[in-house]
Amino acid sequence: MQLYPAIDIKNGKCVRLFQGQFDQETIYNEHPYDVAKQWEDLGATYIHVVDLDGALDGQWVNQEAMQKIIDTVNVPIQTGGGVRTLDDIKQRLDLGIERVIIGTMAIKNPDFVREAVQRFGSKHIAVGIDAKNGKVATHGWEQVSDIEAVDFARTMKAMGVEVIIYTDISKDGTMAGPNIEQTKALVDATGMDIIASGGVSKMQDLENTQAIGVQGTIIGKALYLNAIALDEAIATFERGE
């Protein structure tokens, strides 16, 4: 199983939010690239970067911070937040990002996802689904829709998408364990590469996500609170030691 240590960036700094709420943030490090380097030194083979400003302003204010991360580490990076147009995607891929995650736009305009996959290839596009109790959430997690996450993932598959990042927003940043039941439903119903996200707090959570056949799991807060040792997790879940 691929592990994705996460870096959340806001105003160029590495932060963590509590359940996606912008007023509840903690700054962990002034320099996101230091954190990226730290993860790489511990053996990280992929890094997940959340661009929190992009998510609100529609502008790429963290381009420089992203550039520095890319210049610092030599592993693939996926990022989401603020992706609204094909140019936004191109800008990110041109910078050296491996996989761009489309969030809100995928719900607003599924055809946009189809265009993105056709133009940039399914290898470089992922769709982020944020959900609460299996229903898709939108607009920076402030609204929950009637759309079933499983149905939405199937729609995305029909658009050519291969990778879904599934975040249970009732779990994210809570350290309460990922939503195994809903994530498993997604894996079983779609056969897509599902990346589990939200709530991972201990090694047991990684065992649980691995057991349901996800492609990978994103680890955020647990790393910052030293609840999971990244090197140990990589040895166990990526290399099977």
Added chain:
Amino acid sequence: MAIGIIDYGMGNLKSVSNAIQFLGGECFISNDYDALCQADQLILPGVGAFKDAIELIREKKFDTLLKEAQEQGKPILGICLGMQLMFDSSDEFGHHQGLGLLPGKIIKLNVPLKIPHMGWNRLDIQKTAPLFKNLPEEAYVYFVHSYYLETHVDIVSATTYYGKEIQIAAQQGNTYALQFHPEKSGSVGLQILKNFMSL
């Protein structure tokens, strides 16, 4: 010593140049035939579709550039799609002629596993020198591909196991081909690029 990274209008080249600069190497990204002729070494990177890429390369006469560089014995490194372009042909969306710098064909990966093959996999080294020197015994590298190489065993320098044994690196003379992305393969990838730079 300068490495010319061939820009034929497809995909991201910055990761490759970043990695080389990180290693203290001198490199430039160019789409200019004359500028690239001055390079001591050439890298052919690439993401995207084979057909579009080969058409752009022929349009820019980079096929001639690479052929001449090969005849002069300049080190040439192809990465991912760039690697696939170096061989005789590809079956990606129809049958297309490649650059023919190395013998072999690119065919659809057909294994009972997820396609595209995306992620880290073991580098099983068949020929250590010169590109795979000074690597750890267990080396992993990063892949993103749906098609793979089939060629004579004697030019294969590395394989991996993904549902079956697949050929992922080849070498003949000073021409090197890598299916995986050294520029995204951590310290192992950096060592491979370093080995190329010291040719």
